[in-house]
Amino acid sequence: xxxxxxxxxxxxxxxxxxxxxxxxxxxxxxxxxxxxxxxxxxxxxxxxxxxxxxxxxxxxxxxxxxxxxxxxxxxxxxxxxxxxxxxxxxxxxxxxxxxxxxxxxxxxxxxxxx
Amino acid sequence: xxxxxxxxxxxxxxxxxxxxxxxxxxxxxxxxxxxxxxxxxxxxxxxxxxxxxxxxxxxxxxxxxxxxxxxxxxxxxxxxxxxxxxxxxxxxxxxxxxxxxxxxxxxxxxxxx
Numbered sequence: 001x002x003x004x005x006x007x008x009x010x011x012x013x014x015x016x017x018x019x020x021x022x023x024x025x026x027x028x029x030x031x032x033x034x035x036x037x038x039x040x041x042x043x044x045x046x047x048x049x050x051x052x053x054x055x056x057x058x059x060x061x062x063x064x065x066x067x068x069x070x071x072x073x074x075x076x077x078x079x080x081x082x083x084x085x086x087x088x089x090x091x092x093x094x095x096x097x098x099x100x101x102x103x104x105x106x107x108x109x110x111x112x113x114x
Numbered sequence: 115x116x117x118x119x120x121x122x123x124x125x126x127x128x129x130x131x132x133x134x135x136x137x138x139x140x141x142x143x144x145x146x147x148x149x150x151x152x153x154x155x156x157x158x159x160x161x162x163x164x165x166x167x168x169x170x171x172x173x174x175x176x177x178x179x180x181x182x183x184x185x186x187x188x189x190x191x192x193x194x195x196x197x198x199x200x201x202x203x204x205x206x207x208x209x210x211x212x213x214x215x216x217x218x219x220x221x222x223x224x225x226x227x
Contacts, residue, residue, distance in 0.1 A: 004157070033214070043204070043217040056214075091157055102148055103215070105157035 006092050006106035013113055018080040021109045024073055025094030033103065034067055034077050035091040043091075049075065082113045116141040116209040120218035127195050128226045135190040135221050137205030146208035147188040148215055149179055153201045161203075164188065175199070200225040 005024040013019050025032050033048040047057040049069045057067070064083070069075040079086055089110050093103040117140045127133055139145060146165040150158040162173025169181040179190045188205060202222050206215035 042219045045214065048214065093158075102160040102163050103158075105150075105159070107155075107157045 004092055004094050004104050004106035006090075006109050008109060009107065010110045011112070013082055013111070015083055015113055016081045017113075018078065019082045019086075019111060019113075021077040021090050021092075021111070023075045023077070023092030023106060025075070025092070026104055027073070029094035029096050029104070030072070031095045031097075032069060032075050033093045033095075034075070035093065035105075037089045037091060037108070046077070079111075082111075084113045087112050116145060116207045116216050118205050118207050118216055118218035120203075120205055120221050122221045123219070124222045124224060126224040126226060129197050130194050133190075133192045133195045133199070133223070135203050135205075135223070137188045137190065137218060138186050139188065139205075139207040140186065141207060141209045143209070144183070146213050146215070147179075147181060148206040148208065149173065149177070149188075149190050150204045150206060150217075151175075151201050152204065152220075158204060161190070195223075195225055197225045197227060199223060 007022045031050050034046040036044050036046055044059055046059045047067045048055055052069045065079055067077045089108045091105050091108045093105045095103045119138045121136050148163045149161040151161050152158045161177050162171050162179055164171045164181045172178050177192050179188055181188050200223055202220045204220045205218045208215040
């Protein structure tokens with residue numbers, strides 16, 4: 001298995017532009033999670049999906065952030081419009097139905113908004 | 115709600131020395147406990163996990179951790195550290211019906227030759 005695949009690995013964009021981050025979870029995993037990592041706040045859960053349905057988006061910082069999971073093999077996290085304070089590493093993770101086995105993380109997308 | 119504390123922001127050890135990284139959690143019942151490692155520019159990799167049974171758990175790369183309920187701790191250990199172990203280590207606790215992990219702030223391990 002190729003693991004959790006995220007794209008792009010790096011994204012540099014100008015303030016005000018729309019940014020879309022992509023994630024392909026591991027086949028057979030039915031839960032998908034988006035995390036944001038910053039020096040100031042550590043790892044924060046933004047949103048998670050179970051069987052493609054958003055369950056808890058209380059971690060999404062503002063209405064500028066949105067996430068979708070149109071099918072079991074693809075999810076997007078969109079920021080529109082982007083701001084410099086959105087600069088962070090965004091991780092996608094997936095887990096099988098038994099979450100006690102832990103999550104598998106992607107390599108992350110490093111977003112820089114200038 | 116559950117929480118995790120990793121008291122040490124940085125730990126420096128010499129190659130070949132033993133290692134213990136501390137983790138304390140707060141949760142009323144027995145949680146799921148995890149240790150993850152993050153190498154520079156990489157995602158988090160699961161080292162080991164505990165959710166029941168033997169309180170001493172073995173993980174990958176020669177790591178082990180011991181769950182101590184009385185101390186609400188889940189410390190990570192390794193008898194002999196290798197230079198390649200230099201990385202960021204995260205303890206996480208998963209609790210409640212969803213078991214979604216809450217992560218600590220991490221401990222950065224520096225290994226001197």
